[in-house]
Amino acid sequence: MLEIHKFSKIIAANWKMNGSIKFIDNFIDQLNLKNNHNKFVCTIICPPFIYSQHVSKQSDNFYLGGQDCSLFQEGSYTGDISASMLNNIGCQFCIVGHSERREKFNETDDKVAIKASNSLKNNIHPIVCVGETLAQKKNNQTKEVLAKQIRKSIPKNSNNKNTIIAYEPVWAIGTGLTPSLEEINDIHNFIKNEIQDYENFQTLYGGSVKSTNSKEIMKINSVDGVLVGGSSLDIMEFNKILSS
Ligand code: 13P
Numbered sequence: 040m041l042e043i044h045k046f047s048k049i050i051a052a053n054w055k056m057n058g059s060i061k062f063i064d065n066f067i068d069q070l071n072l073k074n075n076h077n078k079f080v081c082t083i084i085c086p087p088f089i090y091s092q093h094v095s096k097q098s099d100n101f102y103l104g105g106q107d108c109s110l111f112q113e114g115s116y117t118g119d120i121s122a123s124m125l126n127n128i129g130c131q132f133c134i135v136g137h138s139e140r141r142e143k144f145n146e147t148d149d150k151v152a153i154k155a156s157n158s159l160k161n162n163i164h165p166i167v168c169v170g171e172t173l174a175q176k177k178n179n180q181t182k183e184v185l186a187k188q189i190r191k192s193i194p195k196n197s198n199n200k201n202t203i204i205a206y207e208p209v210w211a212i213g214t215g216l217t218p219s220l221e222e223i224n225d226i227h228n229f230i231k232n233e234i235q236d237y238e239n240f241q242t243l244y245g246g247s248v249k250s251t252n253s254k255e256i257m258k259i260n261s262v263d264g265v266l267v268g269g270s271s272l273d274i275m276e277f278n279k280i281l282s283s
């Protein structure tokens with residue numbers, strides 16, 4: 040597995056269910072031009088499964104990630120993609136437990152933990168997403184919710200060398216809203232230092248990251264990188280985020 044601690048920053052693009060062959064070819068062309076290979080910055084592209092192999096063939100200065108993986112290893116699970124298949128085409132990372140999957144596909148913490156564990160068994164670093172809803176934030180439940188999600192979604196075979204946490208407040212995803220820099224720092228410090236047995240996991244921030252806020256967010260000491268949705272679909276924006 041990659042030694043993820045050697046990276047000073049991790050910048051991951053989650054394309055969600057967007058893109059096409061034409062989009063990808065244009066994106067990668069322009070990414071290759073601008074993304075001077077910096078061995079301390081880890082750039083990860085997570086395309087829809089169907090395009091993974093097309094992206095992976097061109098991945099000489101970025102890593103390939105999945106957006107999800109199956110609960111199962113192999114067999115009669117129509118439509119599913121296993122972690123071993125992701126490994127087979129060169130994936131080194133896999134997002135698990137994204138709030139869209141938790142909400143729209145009924146993924147529980149237990150299921151997220153199995154997916155993270157399957158990823159690890161196949162030499163893939165899981166990026167385990169956690170985050171509070173707006174109602175939970177308003178009720179001052181953020182830290183309680185995050186601690187519970189982390190304890191239940193991170194499996195026993197995880198440690199701070201093989202697993203990444205992504206803090207993605209649900210209310211910040213795709214809304215243009217973000218927590219203040221102080222709030223991000225406070226939450227990241229909480230995640231990294233205050234949950235017993237889960238200390239010092241590399242922690243990414245996600246939720247309305249753009250070229251206009253990425254520099255400030257990545258300057259925060261407790262932030263190890265960003266997980267970018269909408270702005271990762273615009274190569275000009277994404278190149279700016281990479282160079283911030
Ligand atoms: P946006 O950057 O579009 O808010 O999405 C964040 C996200 O969900 C990344 O996984």
